[in-house]
Amino acid sequence: MKCTKEYRLGFTEKAKSILKNLTLEEKVYLMSGRMSLAQEMENIKTDPDNLHYNYVPYPAGGIERVGVPPMLFCDGPRGVVCGNGKTTCFPVSMLRGASFDVLLEEKIGHAIGKEIKAFGGNLFGGVCINLPYNPGWGRSQETYGEESYHLGQMGAALVRGVQEEDIIACVKHYAFNQMENSRFKVSVECDKRTEREVYLPHFKECIDAGAASVMSSYNLYHGTHCGHHDYLLNEVLKKEWDFDGFVMSDFYWGVKDTVEAANGGQDMEMAHTVFFGDKLVQAVKDGKVSEEKIDESALRIIRTLLAFTSQQDTQCNSSVLASKEHIALALESARKGITLLKNEKQILPLDKKKVKKILVLGALGEAEPIGDHGSSWVRPPYVISPVQGLSMAAPDTEVIFDKGEDLDRAKALAKEADAVVFVVGYDYNDEGEFVSAEEAEGYTGSMGGDRKYSLGLHQNEIELIKSVGPVNDCSTAVLIGGNTIMITEWMDSVGAIIMAYYPGMEGGRALGEIIFGDISPSGKLPYVLPYQESDLPQVDWETTKQHYDYYHGYAKLEKEGVKPLLPYGFGLSYTTFEVSDATFKAEGNQVYASCKLKNTGNREGAEVVQMYVGFSKSSIDRPVKLLRGFTRVNLVPGEEMIVTLSCPTEKLCYYNEETNQMELEAMEYEVYIGTSSDNKDLIKGSVKL
Ligand code: BGC
Secondary structure, three states, X not given: OOOOHHHHHOOHHHHHHHHHOOOHHHHHHOOEXXXXXXXXXXXXXXXXXXXXOOOOOEEEOOEHHHOEOOEEEEOOOOOOOOOOOOOOOOOOHHHHHHHOOHHHHHHHHHHHHHXXXXXXOOEEEEEEOOOOOOOOOOOHHHOXXXXXXXXXXXXXXXXXXXXXXXXXXXXXXXXXXXXXXXXXXXXXXXXXXXHHHHHOHHHHHHHHOOOOEEEEOOOEEOOEEHHHOHHHXXXXXXXXXXXXXXXXXXXXXXXXXXXHHHHHOOOEEOOEOOOOOHHHHHHHHOOOOOXXXXXXXXXXHHHHHHHHHHOOOOOOOHHHOOOHHHHHHHHHHHHHHOEEEEEHHHOOOOOOOOOOEEEEEOHHHHOOOOOOOOOOOOOOOOOOOHHHHHHHHOOOOEEEEEXXXXXXXXXHHHHHOOEEEEEEEOOOOOOEEEOOOOOOOOOOOOEEEOOOOOOOOOHHHHHHHHHHHHHOOXXXXXXXXXXXXXXXXXXXXXXXXXXXXXXXXXXXXXXXXXXXXXXXXXXXXXXXXXXXXXXXXXXXXXXXXXXXXXOOHHHHHHHHXXXXXXXXXXXXXXXXXXXXXXXXXEEOOEEEEEEEEEEOOOOOEEEEEEEEEEOOOOOOOOOOEEEEEEEEEEEOOOOEEEEEEEEEHHHHOEEEOOOOEEEOOOOEEEEEEEOOOOHHHEEEEEEEO
């Protein structure tokens, strides 16, 4: 890897010698952005058809005289936000999480890195790894799931892919940023074990993978703004984790105070100079911020930029943008992440020859399923809708579309069709990034917010499915959304249910292929699906103070003995797999689980093999078990393979609040290997550490 920490540290001396020649004003100049909100609004007004938030890389710092290039920020995560109609729109991260495909995530990182180079950018601000405490978080779509270990693995893969292209990866939003409506005011509180075992390990994983930049979050943690947080930024990130890169604030409202932010470890105010600049120079002159502090920030910025730009491979030209290869990756990702939740009587896949007429119901059937209209809004050259995707997969089948507003009409159409597909769920109005009109000085592009009423479908969609589903024996519900969508109330009214998340520009095609059986589904839920919402932790989306308990998601349900409707890691296939011959061992500093995986069905398919570790012998309160390994395996009918998963023992540690350290308990650990987090899908063994 070209841009490893070691490589970057090799630039320390050069950065120091540049630093020596800079004035205080110049050093401070490196520490902030140059795109004001007013300027941005003005641009958008000039050409609303082409210009939008983040349409070009946003600059910060840069001093030509001494050869320090500016930082040039491009947003993500579902691709590169720059340009209009130019870049590849991948599925959202939640779908990519459902693919459990680390190698594919790395490839997506490479593609994103190349597209950033085509815009002349040098930083990707789209490695979002926040952990939704409650799945109603409006920006859940930007992260990979509910599980810290899995978030860390997927985020680290994106970091590697992007940075191997010599583009700085920025990991966000550090930390505890999983409430949208109240993100500028909420103070999150939790105990130390929750902080260290649940909310921080995935950030550490990305730092250990070499991430060279971190974006602090808007929210507060224990009463202090995360953009000013001495403990989070100076103590944990920079000292304990030995992070060598730089921190930037979240945009416009992430720094609130010059002195507190600079002393708290903030290196760069984005996207515009408000509290840094002259005010920071003055604070140094007044003795409120030491010049060493400024030197430290400037050194981090210079070193990182030199390292990433000194060796940058040929700048990519625009032919990489939404290139055939990148679009093929977007399709591969959608195929691998879309998750089959129910398939009673094997009604799927549909037989192209027998299904002459298919009815698509629900307004989302013709919509663009790419996600919210916030800062991660990628504008691809085209988007394939579910209706288009079905037509493409079965060109001889008549595809009829109806919004489903008139139930009698929908029923009559459903009676005449050979199959019915409901496309229901959310769009950018229902969930996503949220900035109120006052905050955004008139900008209204981003109005999703947290889920407003429940984690369920809209009432009219529920009525549609309940009354029309039973009319046709072959009815499937396709769910569009960024996180958990409740199905309990209406699941008996349809034969099949598919979670499509926001599958991106090629998502409609992948859906069509899965429904008509060109591809076997292989995605797995990256979150637990409960019978009822109240089984999950509850939050007040508008509050100024929110406590996070230690338990959430599948770990909470399992601890409380509450059976989920569908377990974490669950997803059906058109073929069948058998797991056998499991073995478990601890060797060196690793725990291993192996099994034989066989495709026992009659078609090719992929399975995600998962390893969990259990803590029932612990002397303290610990989860029943946690995911600690996974891999995807593709097998043709009859094929079998030995699959071995491993996990460093340090990932089994707990945080000892007395010694203030992560510690490994000497005891017997249960180890499980199988195809979901449900014990009935797992073979159990144990290891002694
Ligand atoms: C978002 C960040 C984003 C930044 C720049 C903020 O509003 O919270 O995720 O990277 O804008 O677009």
